[in-house]
Amino acid sequence: MNPIIVGISGGSGAILAKIAVESLLSKDIHVIVTASSSARQMWLHELGIPFSETLSDWEERPNFTYHNVADIGAPIASGGQATSGMLIIPSSMATVAAIAHGFSDNLLRRAADVTIKERRPLIVLARESPLSAIHLENLLILARLGVVILPPAPAFYLKPETVQDVNEYIVEKALDVLGVPNAMPDKFRYGGREEP
Numbered sequence: 001m002n003p004i005i006v007g008i009s010g011g012s013g014a015i016l017a018k019i020a021v022e023s024l025l026s027k028d029i030h031v032i033v034t035a036s037s038s039a040r041q042m043w044l045h046e047l048g049i050p051f052s053e054t055l056s057d058w059e060e061r062p063n064f065t066y067h068n069v070a071d072i073g074a075p076i077a078s079g080g081q082a083t084s085g086m087l088i089i090p091s092s093m094a095t096v097a098a099i100a101h102g103f104s105d106n107l108l109r110r111a112a113d114v115t116i117k118e119r120r121p122l123i124v125l126a127r128e129s130p131l132s133a134i135h136l137e138n139l140l141i142l143a144r145l146g147v148v149i150l151p152p153a154p155a156f157y158l159k160p161e162t163v164q165d166v167n168e169y170i171v172e173k174a175l176d177v178l179g180v181p182n183a184m185p186d187k188f189r190y191g192g193r194e195e196p
């Protein structure tokens with residue numbers, strides 16, 4: 001499988017990005033990460049650790065690449081970099097709006113623009129509540145372009161027992177859409193759980 005781009009923006013849900021990157025690394029898939037400055041602030045706010053600390057851990061893995069969001073000359077700014085698609089996790093409404101209107105003012109947004117123009121899979125974990133008509137119209141633009149809008153919504157019907165269960169399910173569902181092998185453990189399949 002070609003590398004997967006993980007774009008981390010400043011929506012709430014930093015833990016989802018952490019689980020996604022670590023799940024891909026554990027599956028020996030090459031991950032290319034870029035994170036907005038809001039995402040880095042959110043990391044500290046929600047996870048209690050500086051993003052740079054997590055990055056240092058990830059950078060020890062041979063199948064990990066990081067590009068600063070200001071580095072608009074990075075390979076993922078061009079269709080020449082082969083990828084198996086891109087995940088934006090979580091995606092803020094600002095990032096949704098920018099991508100929907102081709103406003104590629106940072107590397108994350110440019111990489112999404114490239115993913116769309118190259119007709120590769122783009123999965124957007126759009127995080128906002130409630131959603132305004134502006135958000136919905138921008139999401140509709142993306143959906144009509146073939147982008148998969150996957151809100152980080154719990155699968156209540158699976159009767160999750162922990163917040164970790166909820167988070168892992170959301171991430172594995174997104175990775176499954178990208179065709180990541182073995183992405184949906186049996187415990188996350190409908191009917192895969194026994195009644196207590």
Ligand SMILES: Cc1cc2nc3c(=O)[nH]c(=O)nc-3n(C[C@H](O)[C@H](O)[C@H](O)COP(=O)(O)O)c2cc1C
Nearest residue numbers: 009010011012036038039091092093094095127128
């Ligand atoms: C604590 C906190 C939580 C936020 N949660 C969200 C959110 O869930 N969704 C969203 O669209 N924006 C949220 N924002 C606002 C974004 O971080 C802000 O719009 C930012 O400019 C997004 O930039 P980016 O898309 O380049 O990361 C939040 C901001 C803060 C400080």
